[in-house]
Amino acid sequence: MKSKTRNRFILIAAVLLLAAYFLYPTIKFSMMSEAEKEKLKIENQKKYFELKSKTINLGLDLQGGMHVVLEVDVKELLKRLAKNVDETFTTTLVETEKRVEKSDEDFLAVFDELLQQKGSNITRYYYSPDHRTRDEVLKFLRKQINESVDRALEILRNRVDEFGVSEPTIQKVGDRRIIVELAGVTDPTRVRKLIGRTAQLEFKLLEDAVVSSKVAEKINNFIQSKINPYDSTQVETEDTTKSEDEAISLDKMFSSDSGKSEQVAAKQDSNAYLFEEGLFFLNPRDKQTFLVPVEKQNKFQKILELPEVQRIIAEEATGAEFLWGSKPVYNGQYMPLYLVRKNVELTGETITDANPQRSHDPSAFGQYEVSLTLNDAGARTFARVTGANVGKRLAIVLDHKVYLAPEIRVKITNGRAVITGLDRIEEAQDLSIVLKAGALPAPVKFMEERTVGPSLGQDSINAGTFSAIMGLILVMIFMVIYYKLSGLIADLALVLNIVFIMAVMAYFHATLTLPGIAGIILTIGMAVDANVLIFERVREELGKGKTVRASIDVGYGKAFITILDANVTTFIAGLVLYTYGSGPIQGFALTLMIGIVSSLFTAIVVTRVIFDYVLETRTVKRLSI
């Protein structure tokens, strides 16, 4: 074999290996049963998502799910913020809505303009000591509109795991739109409820460090007893010295009532996989925070739900519950967990404003803080709560998730508090959004809503796969009939082409949609074009009486330019489509573009190597073409 041919062989082999490597997770994942996937998800969340992120993602139109586009409902927001609402206000609002509906005009600007035309003034409805003039009011309203997108976004992100969807997409698009994509969710009313529900912002006290450690120790003992049953007696005797009731009740559960203990034993078995070392520990720097490795979060949540653990909490920390933190800490490795008193000390509706700012304290240079203003009722409650709990920590809880648990330093009487010690401006901004979420509205309206049921998705996959295979076989048969052995070589290139398209999709964790499948099918038809061009050229050259070798050289050489020019134009169309299209259409553009690039490689490089190899190893008098 000539060295040039050999090098190309090595190149192709390397590309093939790479493709196999990229495709392996997708094949592995699709071979797993639903039950196995579910199990892996609970056992090792991290591994599950790692595996999933290397597979080809199925679009919502194929796996079933919901795609929702939300937009800030400016009309609703203006309505809710307004005071002294009268007839003029309401009619103008409706008129503005009608006018803006089909134009790209700004809602607020049109509203203000129409109010002035009617001899009214926007300040009449939004006047406050903080903003008196028309410009100030407009500035205030504009800020409210912009901020409400972020509030809605934050609330949605916070709540979305209630769906238990593996890869929810919540994305801000432009200034005031949010796209939500939930795979497997097909009930729009659930999403509507989730979004429509008023955000619950609450302030609750953290349980003391002593209690937290005690609960931690007991849960740990419980887990240890499950991991190694022989040690459990030892643990229990230890416990007896501390609390006799506990020992008796445990005793009861495990031995006295035989019927029950069997039940427990059976349950114990089914839960056995939950228990292992290192599920949680107390934060060494903060004895009131538990840390759970993120990949174990699902597991630990299941353990917390076990009746035995619920009993430990009820006995050791009456009136408290475990609440997860809002996001992982320490480079995203650990999820914080707090033991929080259930009693609500203050609700978010009392917050009138919250703003991020740079710290004024020279000792906290470079740090950020959030200033907080409460209304009169809130200020009174806050004074009582802070007065009675100086030194304790007050958790800021949005929809059952703890955002932050700052310490109460002093009694705050004037309704103005400052939360200090934030490292980054983004943290301070996020916290102010959260603090305002409980009081300020974030109304959104559904601009677009698409739901595909799982059975339709499966039908589409089946129909798409069938058409692809059928199309492939037909084209392959045609090529062999029309170009004989050369056609067979083109067929090989075609199959490789499809493997490569899938591999590239898997590598980028790209989304395969129904139009995307159509794109692949179309590529099957078009990919042979390069080979058709080459073969026709080779036939022409052979017709002129050239040798096989020379005909192949000239055929490939002359056809190459044509192939390139012809494919660039289709690629341009794909690129434009990708830029302006959305969702499924982008999926189509994507497979089309990948298919073009990949077909250039398979149709030109792969087939050429095979021809070269054949011509080098044997003397070919007549070409089967």
Place this chain on the structure above:
Amino acid sequence: MRFFGKTNIQFIKVRKLAYVFSLSLIAISIISLILHGGPRYNIDFTGGTLVQLKFEKPIEIQKVRSAISIHGFGDAEIKHFGAPNEVVIRVGVSESDEEVATVIEKLISDQIKDNPYVVERVEKVGPKIGHELVLDAIKAILWSMILILIYVMWRFEFKYSIGAIAALAHDVTITLGIFSVFNIEISAPIIAALLTIVGYSLNDTIVVYDRIRENLRTIKRGDKQLPNIINRSINETLSRTIVTSGTTLLVVIVLYFFGGEVLRTFAFALIVGIGVGTYSSIFVASPILVDWKWQKA
């Protein structure tokens, strides 16, 4: 095997006839579009609600219509979708804030008790989104034409890009026209199909152009007249044009029949487009070159 040996069909000689044929198709398309008040957009563009239901047993359209008409959905468009037990209900944008899809589902559950259903698909598009989509679609088609024009100008000559663009406009207009004549709705995927047609038709055109360019360079004497060279180039590439169009049409036809109801109109657009695109690269894009050049000379 080969469909064509060395052919010498006089494409250029019959070009006037082809022009008349193309122009009359375009005229029919435009007239149909005017009579229908523009392309018939589906809810992706107009806004509205689509509900696709799969019943356990075959269901009559009339039954569904009477079930939902008591709530003022009498003018809804109701059609079977692929199978007699599947229906698609389309309702335009409603004035009220009510959840059209939920109301429809409830009405049908209440009225048609002997034939339970599952919801296969719900699409609800606000009028504003639809309006934006129309703009995006127009932008997309214009941009792709402009970019392709620039590319062809760079690789060939200005005159060639005129021929290419004329062929593209020809293909897109006729495809839209055929959709209009058959009263088929234009959905977002159809725009994708149109753009693919743009790319595909050009693919064909460029292959011919490439051969014209090559022949202009290599043929030194004798048959140097442009019409002859163009005619010869079309003939030389004819076999390839037919084979590639054939394989592409083959897969698209498979997609039309077996790809499922959702992709059917998409596949239809591609079938029409590929057919028209192949025709135009032979009978429109290249002959225009002849007339354009003669005028200049």
